[in-house]
Amino acid sequence: xxxxxxxxxxxxxxxxxxxxxxxxxxxxxxxxxxxxxxxxxxxxxxxxxxxxxxxxxxxxxxxxxxxxxxxxxxxxxxxxxxxxxxxxxxxxxxxxxxxxxxxxxxxxxxxxxxxxxxxxxxxxxxxxxxxxxxxxxxxxxxxxxxxxxxxxxxx
Amino acid sequence: xxxxxxxxxxxxxxxxxxxxxxxxxxxxxxxxxxxxxxxxxxxxxxxxxxxxxxxxxxxxxxxxxxxxxxxxxxxxxxxxxxxxxxxxxxxxxxxxxxxxxxxxxxxxxxxxxxxxxxxxxxxxxxxxxxxxxxxxxxxxxxxxxxxxxxxxxxxxxxxxxxxxxxxxxxxxxxxxxxxxxxxxxxxxxxxxxxxxxxxxxxxxxxxxxxxxxxxxxxxxxxxxxxxxxxxxxxxxxxxxxxxxxxxxxxxxxxxxxxxxxxxxxxxxxxxxxxxxxxxxxxxxxxxxxxxxxxxxxxxxxxxxxxxxxxxxxxxxxxxxxxxxxxxxxxxxxxxxxxxxxxxxxxxxxxxxxxxxxxxxxxxxxxxxxxxxxxxxxxxxxxxxxxxxxxxxxxxxxxxxxxxxxxxxxxxxxxxxxxxxxxxxxxxxxxxxxxxxxxxxxxxxxxxxxxxxxxxxxxxxxxxxxxxxxxxxxxxxxxxxxxxxxxxxxxxxxxxxxxxxxxxxxxxxxxxxxxxxxxxxxxxxxxxxxxxxxxxxxxxxxxxxxxxxxxxxxxxxxxxxxxxxxxxxxxxxxxxxxxxxxxxxxxxxxxxxxxxxxxxxxxxxxxxxxxxxxxxxxxxxxxxxxxxxxxxxxxxxxxxxxxxxxxxxxxxxxxxxxxxxxxxxxxxxxxxxxxxxxxxxxxxxxxxxxxxxxxxxxxxxxxxxxxxxxxxxxxxxxxxxxxxxxxxxxxxxxxxxxxxxxxxxxxxxxxxxxxxxxxxxxxxxxxxxxxxxxxxxxxxxxxx
Numbered sequence: 001x002x003x004x005x006x007x008x009x010x011x012x013x014x015x016x017x018x019x020x021x022x023x024x025x026x027x028x029x030x031x032x033x034x035x036x037x038x039x040x041x042x043x044x045x046x047x048x049x050x051x052x053x054x055x056x057x058x059x060x061x062x063x064x065x066x067x068x069x070x071x072x073x074x075x076x077x078x079x080x081x082x083x084x085x086x087x088x089x090x091x092x093x094x095x096x097x098x099x100x101x102x103x104x105x106x107x108x109x110x111x112x113x114x115x116x117x118x119x120x121x122x123x124x125x126x127x128x129x130x131x132x133x134x135x136x137x138x139x140x141x142x143x144x145x146x147x148x149x150x151x152x153x154x155x
Numbered sequence: 156x157x158x159x160x161x162x163x164x165x166x167x168x169x170x171x172x173x174x175x176x177x178x179x180x181x182x183x184x185x186x187x188x189x190x191x192x193x194x195x196x197x198x199x200x201x202x203x204x205x206x207x208x209x210x211x212x213x214x215x216x217x218x219x220x221x222x223x224x225x226x227x228x229x230x231x232x233x234x235x236x237x238x239x240x241x242x243x244x245x246x247x248x249x250x251x252x253x254x255x256x257x258x259x260x261x262x263x264x265x266x267x268x269x270x271x272x273x274x275x276x277x278x279x280x281x282x283x284x285x286x287x288x289x290x291x292x293x294x295x296x297x298x299x300x301x302x303x304x305x306x307x308x309x310x311x312x313x314x315x316x317x318x319x320x321x322x323x324x325x326x327x328x329x330x331x332x333x334x335x336x337x338x339x340x341x342x343x344x345x346x347x348x349x350x351x352x353x354x355x356x357x358x359x360x361x362x363x364x365x366x367x368x369x370x371x372x373x374x375x376x377x378x379x380x381x382x383x384x385x386x387x388x389x390x391x392x393x394x395x396x397x398x399x400x401x402x403x404x405x406x407x408x409x410x411x412x413x414x415x416x417x418x419x420x421x422x423x424x425x426x427x428x429x430x431x432x433x434x435x436x437x438x439x440x441x442x443x444x445x446x447x448x449x450x451x452x453x454x455x456x457x458x459x460x461x462x463x464x465x466x467x468x469x470x471x472x473x474x475x476x477x478x479x480x481x482x483x484x485x486x487x488x489x490x491x492x493x494x495x496x497x498x499x500x501x502x503x504x505x506x507x508x509x510x511x512x513x514x515x516x517x518x519x520x521x522x523x524x525x526x527x528x529x530x531x532x533x534x535x536x537x538x539x540x541x542x543x544x545x546x547x548x549x550x551x552x553x554x555x556x557x558x559x560x561x562x563x564x565x566x567x568x569x570x571x572x573x574x575x576x577x578x579x580x581x582x583x584x585x586x587x588x589x590x591x592x593x594x595x596x597x598x599x600x601x602x603x604x605x606x607x608x609x610x611x612x613x614x615x616x617x618x619x620x621x622x623x624x625x626x627x628x629x630x631x632x633x634x635x636x637x638x639x640x641x642x643x644x645x646x647x648x649x650x651x652x653x654x655x656x657x658x659x660x661x662x663x664x665x666x667x668x669x670x671x672x673x674x675x676x677x678x679x680x681x682x683x684x685x686x687x688x689x690x691x692x693x694x695x696x697x698x699x700x701x702x703x704x705x706x707x708x709x710x711x712x713x714x715x716x717x718x719x720x721x722x723x724x725x726x727x728x729x730x731x732x733x734x735x736x737x738x739x740x741x742x743x744x745x746x747x748x749x750x751x752x753x754x755x756x757x758x759x760x761x762x763x764x765x766x767x768x769x770x771x772x773x774x775x776x777x778x779x780x781x782x783x784x785x786x787x788x789x790x791x792x793x794x795x796x797x798x799x800x801x802x803x804x805x806x807x808x809x810x811x812x813x814x815x816x817x818x819x820x821x822x823x824x825x826x827x828x829x830x831x832x833x834x835x836x837x838x839x840x841x842x843x844x845x846x847x848x849x850x851x852x853x854x855x856x857x858x859x860x861x862x863x864x865x866x867x868x869x870x871x872x873x874x875x876x877x878x879x880x881x882x883x884x885x886x887x888x889x890x891x892x893x894x895x896x897x898x899x900x901x902x903x904x905x906x907x908x909x910x911x912x913x914x915x916x917x918x919x920x921x922x923x924x925x926x927x928x929x930x931x932x933x934x935x936x937x938x
Contacts, residue, residue, distance in 0.1 A: 018278065020278070028182075028183075033176070034176070034180075034182075034183035035175070035176015035177065035178070036176070037180070037182075037356075037357070037408070038182070038358075038438075039356040039357065039358065039408075039441065040440075040441035040863075040864050041440045041441045041442055041863070042441065042863050042864050042865055044863075044864035044865065045356060045441075045864060047356060074176065075174075075175065075176035076175065076176040076177070078175075079175060084174060084175075088174040088175070091170070091174055092166060092167070092170045092171075092174055093166065095166075095167065095828045095829065095831075095832050097170060097173055097174070098409075098663035098664070098665065098832060098836065099355070099356070099357065099406075099407065099408045099409040099662050099663030100169065100170075100172075100173030100174075100178050100406065100408065100663070101178075101180065101355075101356045101357040101408025101409060102356045102408075103173050103174060104176050107174065122877065125872070126872040126873040127872075127873050129871070129872040129873070130871050130872065130873060132872075133356060133864070133869050133871065134356065135354055135355055135356050135409050135411070135836070135840070135869070136356075136409055136663045136832075136836045137832060137835055137836050137839075138835035138836045138837075138838055138839030138840075138870075138875060138878070138901075139835075139839065139870075139871075139872040139875060140832075140835040140839075140875075140877055140878050141832060141835065142872070143872060143877070
């Protein structure tokens with residue numbers, strides 16, 4: 001089997017993978033990073049969103065072998081020195097998660113959303129969040145959290 | 156209020172692990188040496204199996220076992236059961252056909268389980284599953300609920316000629332007939348309650364693990380009720396005796412009912428782990444979830460509401476056909492009966508009600524409880540009827556509701572459909588909802604929208620539900636195979652921290668926080684020093700699990716009972732230590748004091764004395780933990796009014812929900828933030844049912860047409876607005892916390908509010924859920 005080498009959450013990582021192995025499978029099954037979740041098989045739900053070289057990407061749409069040498073950040077890599085990222089903090093403060101299953105993808109997508117749309121308004125957040133499904137929260141508090149987290153990130 | 160006690164907006168304990176990606180869901184668990192299961196599923200809605208050849212699959216790379224229904228039968232593994240016996244109106248038991256975990260000679264819906272392939276890797280298991288050759292003799296499919304019992308419709312189960320499980324009735328048919336004959340006005344509706352597919356974002360998963368040393372099993376599974384799963388898998392499926400089966404439901408990513416039930420997959424994984432002597436893991440992909448999770452709703456109903464000349468409701472007649480799918484799922488039979496017919500009085504004084512329900516088999520996935528379970532179907536029907544009646548008789552819809560509400564001084568109030576409502580403030584809640592919805596200003600907004608070329612409408616939904624499920628004797632008399640109490644254990648550790656074991660199960664509800672707030676309040680212990688443990692049959696007492704908005708009302712009450720026992724024991728210890736009479740000891744907020752003195756002992760000091768009993772009351776057991784089982788004396792009755800406002804683009808038929816206001820009376824609120832979150836989520840599922848979601852089977856082939864997120868329209872962030880949610884607290888009079896439950900209110904209330912708003916905007920009642928742009932456009936074209 002071929003080997004893929006990349007940087008994950010700031011650390012060098014490499015693993016043998018099949019040609020058909022997806023990035024999300026590499027993360028969950030080979031690297032033990034189970035914070036990235038799989039909620040569908042059609043790239044619709046967004047539970048598996050990670051950052052590749054700073055951009056939010058659904059890790060179920062990427063073959064592991066496609067990203068040789070890339071810099072990947074997952075939900076496990078967001079907190080620094082144990083301190084939550086401002087977006088994680090905003091999700092907690094605004095009760096923007098219930099069962100927690102969509103949360104990692106939602107937070108990763110939210111950070112990218114704010115990076116690309118600083119200080120977004122409600123309409124922008126709702127539109128840009130189209131790639132992420134949540135069945136618990138009705139999005140109300142997620143939208144609040146992203147606006148609040150965006151203000152901290154921008155400030 | 157204690158800090159982080161009852162009523163506080165405490166931040167959730169669960170969030171730290173979920174936000175860091177360190178939750179522990181079933182698919183995150185990997186056991187040493189585990190193999191992977193892939194299920195061979197029926198591609199046909201209805202077919203006989205004339206033969207199955209597993210030889211190629213068995214010889215494929217990495218395969219360690221291939222099993223069919225014959226292998227399960229040879230090992231004496233029992234089929235899946237339905238745990239609620241409904242009695243037909245003729246006094247006969249419902250018909251519950253065999254439901255083998257793997258098919259035996261026949262498949263009855265697309266996705267039905269035919270065989271399982273177990274291999275070293277998931278990819279190998281799936282590759283080999285493709286090699287299982289099944290000789291199907293395809294039969295005509297029956298997927299139309301309304302025609303399932305018609306002459307000539309294909310028979311699914313050989314001994315059930317009309318595809319009918321039961322023909323059930325409730326209420327006084329003669330009184331209704333007479334009232335309808337004498338009515339000043341009768342409003343009639345034919346209503347489809349669309350099939351929904353639950354879609355918790357975490358797919359179902361299971362790992363079975365057999366341990367030869369103990370001859371016992373561990374099953375990790377996505378369950379809302381691990382003890383019930385253990386009971387059923389032991390007593391009916393014969394996987395292992397109860398004491399040899401541990402069921403663990405760790406972090407579970409949403410349930411909404413769909414993870415109550417005992418499914419084929421976990422049964423097979425547990426059983427197969429002994430056959431192959433390795434842990435066996437299965438995780439559904441989303442396509443499997445769509446095909447094989449129990450679905451919800453799927454009713455076709457004809458109903459009449461009779462009114463007198465003053466607008467008073469005099470009678471309600473309801474005739475419903477309810478699809479059960481191909482088999483009876485775990486609690487399927489009680490959903491369109493005792494969770495539906497009994498709620499048809501709503502918030503109103505309607506004196507005569509009759510309900511008839513025919514439960515019918517179709518070649519579709521089994522239908523069972525989905526968020527609200529029966530109560531959304533009752534509410535949709537009733538609140539559509541009330542709104543239409545108001546329009547037909549020229550009355551204001553809020554005023555017509557006010558006129559017919561059960562007044563606050565009428566409680567306890569026994570309805571004509573069995574239930575005894577304990578409390579309610581229906582008019583006050585409606586008034587508050589009209590206020591936050593700015594009902595008075597609606598006419599102006601409608602006119603302003605008209606000038607922009609858009610149709611604006613407003614709709615009400617005044618709902619009630621029966622929650623806090625349920626008094627065991629009452630449900631037993633109605634056919635339930637279980638008691639519906641809940642268990643709890645509250646354990647002080649010697650250093651003063653507290654571990655709470657509960658039989659409830661959280662899969663998003665935030666029990667670790669809410670229950671800790673209750674214990675912090677009762678025992679005066681710091682919130683951060685309380686840990687709530689659930690989801691493992693080897694830890695804590697037996698429990699019935701979480702569904703039907705029962706956790707705080709039943710599980711929370713059990714925790715309070717255990718706390719009360721600790722306080723009583725603590726009183727004895729404090730009296731001894733403080734050298735006072737027990738009757739002179741007062742307890743308040745975690746401290747025992749001698750009345751009229753400054754002598755006192757904290758709860759922590761009492762706990763320590765109980766574990767280090769050197770100076771201790773004679774005859775009193777050491778240790779400081781108590782268990783309790785709480786069996787409610789009645790259901791609880793959350794109720795409220797939700798108001799939806801929509802704007803429709805007449806050119807495209809697109810519906811925009813522009814304003815949604817909810818006032819919910821869920822009794823005492825423990826954590827307002829969590830309760831509001833439950834309402835937001837429920838309302839969104841209700842909006843989904845009203846305008847987006849539809850479980851569709853092809854009428855000819857029985858194929859599941861809406862079997863992926865490309866085809867089944869889940870609500871997304873830009874489909875819904877921000878919500879105005881407020882509470883009105885009328886405490887429940889019969890449980891110690893005054894709580895009623897909040898998990899289902901939105902899913903129950905929202906669909907009729909949305910459809911009433913859409914029909915108000917359109918000026919026609921002739922539209923079914925989901926009101927997609929196409930249906931709205933066609934309704935406008937017809938109007």
